[in-house]
Amino acid sequence: MTDRRSSPAPLVAIVGPTASGKSALGVWLAEWLDGEVLVCDSTQVYREFDIGTAKLPPGERRGVPHHLMDLVEAGEVFHAGEYRRRAAAALEAVVQRGKLPIFTVGTGLYLRALLEGLSEAPERSQELRERLARRAAAGSARLHRLLARIDPAGAKRIGARDIPKMIRAIEVRLLSGKPLSALHRAGRKGLEGYRPIKIGLAPPRRALCERIDRRVEAMFERGWVEEVRGLVARGVPPSAKPFQFIGYAALREHLEAGLPLHQAAERIRAATRRYAKRQMTWFRREPGVHWLEGFGDDPRVAHAALDHIQKEVSQ
RNA sequence: GGACGGGUGGGUGAGUGGCUAAAACCAGCAGACUGUAAAUCUGCCGCUCCUUGCGGGCUACGGAGGUUCGAAUCCUCCCCCGUCCA
Numbered sequence: 001m002t003d004r005r006s007s008p009a010p011l012v013a014i015v016g017p018t019a020s021g022k023s024a025l026g027v028w029l030a031e032w033l034d035g036e037v038l039v040c041d042s043t044q045v046y047r048e049f050d051i052g053t054a055k056l057p058p059g060e061r062r063g064v065p066h067h068l069m070d071l072v073e074a075g076e077v078f079h080a081g082e083y084r085r086r087a088a089a090a091l092e093a094v095v096q097r098g099k100l101p102i103f104t105v106g107t108g109l110y111l112r113a114l115l116e117g118l119s120e121a122p123e124r125s126q127e128l129r130e131r132l133a134r135r136a137a138a139g140s141a142r143l144h145r146l147l148a149r150i151d152p153a154g155a156k157r158i159g160a161r162d163i164p165k166m167i168r169a170i171e172v173r174l175l176s177g178k179p180l181s182a183l184h185r186a187g188r189k190g191l192e193g194y195r196p197i198k199i200g201l202a203p204p205r206r207a208l209c210e211r212i213d214r215r216v217e218a219m220f221e222r223g224w225v226e227e228v229r230g231l232v233a234r235g236v237p238p239s240a241k242p243f244q245f246i247g248y249a250a251l252r253e254h255l256e257a258g259l260p261l262h263q264a265a266e267r268i269r270a271a272t273r274r275y276a277k278r279q280m281t282w283f284r285r286e287p288g289v290h291w292l293e294g295f296g297d298d299p300r301v302a303h304a305a306l307d308h309i310q311k312e313v314s315q
Numbered sequence: 316g317g318a319c320g321g322g323u324g325g326g327u328g329a330g331u332g333g334c335u336a337a338a339a340c341c342a343g344c345a346g347a348c349u350g351u352a353a354a355u356c357u358g359c360c361g362c363u364c365c366u367u368g369c370g371g372g373c374u375a376c377g378g379a380g381g382u383u384c385g386a387a388u389c390c391u392c393c394c395c396c397g398u399c400c401a
Binding site (some may be wrong): 161 | 343346348
């Protein structure tokens with residue numbers, strides 16, 4: 001469908017660590033360029049987990065439509081493949097409307113899944129995973145030996161303690177009959193008909209850490225603890241995926257096990273810093289990013305981003 | 316004033332004569348990651364030198380001395396911190 005267009009449609013992607021101002025820049029650019037925002041974030045797809053996942057509150061969206069948020073319930077499993085499907089559809093719809101699509105990207109894997117596609121590998125199988133998880137409980141070494149037997153190349157690439165990745169590789173091998181590495185070698189089909197323009201936000205580390213601290217504080221002021229209390233009251237189980245997101249487990253512990261709030265807050269700040277670091281590690285390898293050293297809400301950075309996009313679009 | 320307990324690397328904290336630049340955890344730094352990715356995993360983490368080696372030198376367990384072939388670990392004095400007694 002998308003490849004029918006005469007010339008590739010521009011697509012803006014703003015990448016950067018958490019709290020670098022992607023959302024603010026997204027809205028600002030959308031206003032200037034007649035665009036719509038598409039969120040690329042593995043946590044914001046969950047409904048009701050709003051404050052801790054840093055969803056831009058509707059009041060701050062200034063009328064700019066935001067897509068790919070609030071897609072599933074807490075109990076549902078969501079993954080890169082699902083994101084790719086939904087994002088491709090949402091993207092197409094935005095372009096059909098004649099608007100510029102602007103992705104705000106916190107989850108690098110999801111952007112890659114959308115732009116470069118995923119290999120032809122089978123989807124998750126819950127039953128198989130449960131069996132493998134039981135096996136892993138007896139020690140990750142057993143899993144690794146199994147993997148080494150059925151997919152030697154995969155076993156070499158995946159750490160012997162990296163249970164989730166081993167499970168995925170074994171799952172693929174058992175379900176498809178082929179090793180994951182072979183499927184990867186076979187290549188993947190990327191998104192066609194679009195020309196990505198990638199903007200990277202890279203504020204100085206020190207300043208970013210300060211931002212993170214302040215944002216965590218602001219989340220508390222917005223009622224994050226109340227949000228978690230409500231989720232618990234509604235019966236969302238601790239095993240639900242979004243309770244793995246930064247802060248939610250700690251706040252649950254605060255509410256249910258008496259973890260002092262200041263300790264929970266400190267844990268949250270530290271976890272967020274580490275997360276920002278991992279995001280930077282990922283994004284540094286992202287090809288074709290035009291990096292800007294500052295926050296997305298800094299007018300100079302915003303104008304530099306705008307200039308760059310306008311130049312790229314007019315080419 | 317007296318009696319105990321304690322002062323260890325950025326933090327918590329193990330270590331009670333050599334195997335200890337000193338466990339473990341956290342923080343920090345670097346990295347990996349194609350279907351739960353805000354997840355998961357890996358390496359580094361006193362300073363320094365080179366021929367980068369299970370290499371050399373230096374500094375380090377509150378402070379100063381001492382015992383010993385050898386001390387974070389034992390002894391003496393001093394300085395802090397906590398608890399208790401006066």
